[in-house]
Amino acid sequence: MREDVRCPNSRPTAGQSAGAQGVWVTRTVKTSAERQQELVEIALRLFLEKGYEATTISEVIAATGLSKGAFYHHFAAKEDLLEAIAVRIVDDSLSQIDAVLNDRGLNAFERLDAYFAHASSWKSGDGQRVVLAFARIFRPDNLLLYHRLHLAVMKKIAPVLGRIIAEGVADQVFDTPDAETAAELLVLLNASTHDLMARLVVAKTLAERNAAADALDRRLLMVGIAADRLLGLPDGSVRFAVPGFAQDLARLLPALEDKGEAHNIVPLMRS
Structure with missing residues (x-):
């Protein structure tokens, strides 16, 4: 899914339009299912490389670039x-x-x-x-x-x-x-x-x-x-x-x- 968001204090580049308070840009927003799939795949890779016991939730979160809140939204x-x-x-x-x-x-x-x-x-x-x-x-x-x-x-x-x-x-x-x-x-x-x-x-x-x-x-x-x-x-x-x-x-x-x-x-x- 894509959505337009405004980035304050940014200069427009080719294909972007300037607004009163910044530049409108398009970013990809993953669905909940897509984000969950990404978490599962990254966690599996870490578990296989390091072992389940040795892998921490913090390492999984760091590998995905998500916040802790975003992670715990999907997995308790x-x-x-x-x-x-x-x-x-x-x-x-x-x-x-x-x-x-x-x-x-x-x-x-x-x-x-x-x-x-x-x-x-x-x-x-x-x-x-x-x-x-x-x-x-x-x-x-x-x-x-x-x-x-x-x-x-x-x-x-x-x-x-x-x-x-x-x-x-x-x-x-x-x-x-x-x-x-x-x-x-x-x-x-x-x-x-x-x-x-x-x-x-x-x-x-x-x-x-x-x-x-x-x-x-x-x-x-x-x-x-x-x-x-x-x-x-x-x-x-x-x-x-x-x-x-x-x-x-x-x-x-x-x-x-x-x-x-x-x-x-x-x-x-x-x-």
Whole structure:
């Protein structure tokens, strides 16, 4: 939104008109939603760079150039900002894959498989910086951010998966007595990799990274088998990640850090 404002004691330049008490100029005024989005994106960048615990509200306010009053108009506390970040990340993730999840040309298994495959589509370009940002969520100083993100996934994504599973049961693609609970358990199975992801992210040596990556790949394989049995599928049907995902991640993260990508994180959220 744009509005005309008068700047006292200013001389007009080309395209400006002089008034009795100054110059009329045009400035961009952001809507409340736009300002809130800006706050969320800046806060996420700071949390990923410094950690949630180490980032203060004052630093977020300074980075935006807003007054304290303007900040607290949108968020009453740091925890409210954290909640908004988690919800926004999950909403964006859903929007990126919404067309596939609702594609009636695919059966229930194909749509579920597409959801899990989505997390592995970061092999090059901006995707590498996105995965660096995602990996930073697993650092110990971002544990609260991860927890809020998990709650948002359970609230927003589990119901979507539940509907797909229910359709699969009706079409005899899946065999499970409770689609809603099965979906929640899939989310919990995915969350069971948190400790190993965190171990990989904080690994300091090549040996530590390789050991953590091997453990994570084995965990992902077993999580997939557990999901298969939960849905009544043959072992090896559901893949929470492509084979070798963790080993690829172990090679990618140090390279990105060395190139300084930590200071050029692409937001997880899209406008």
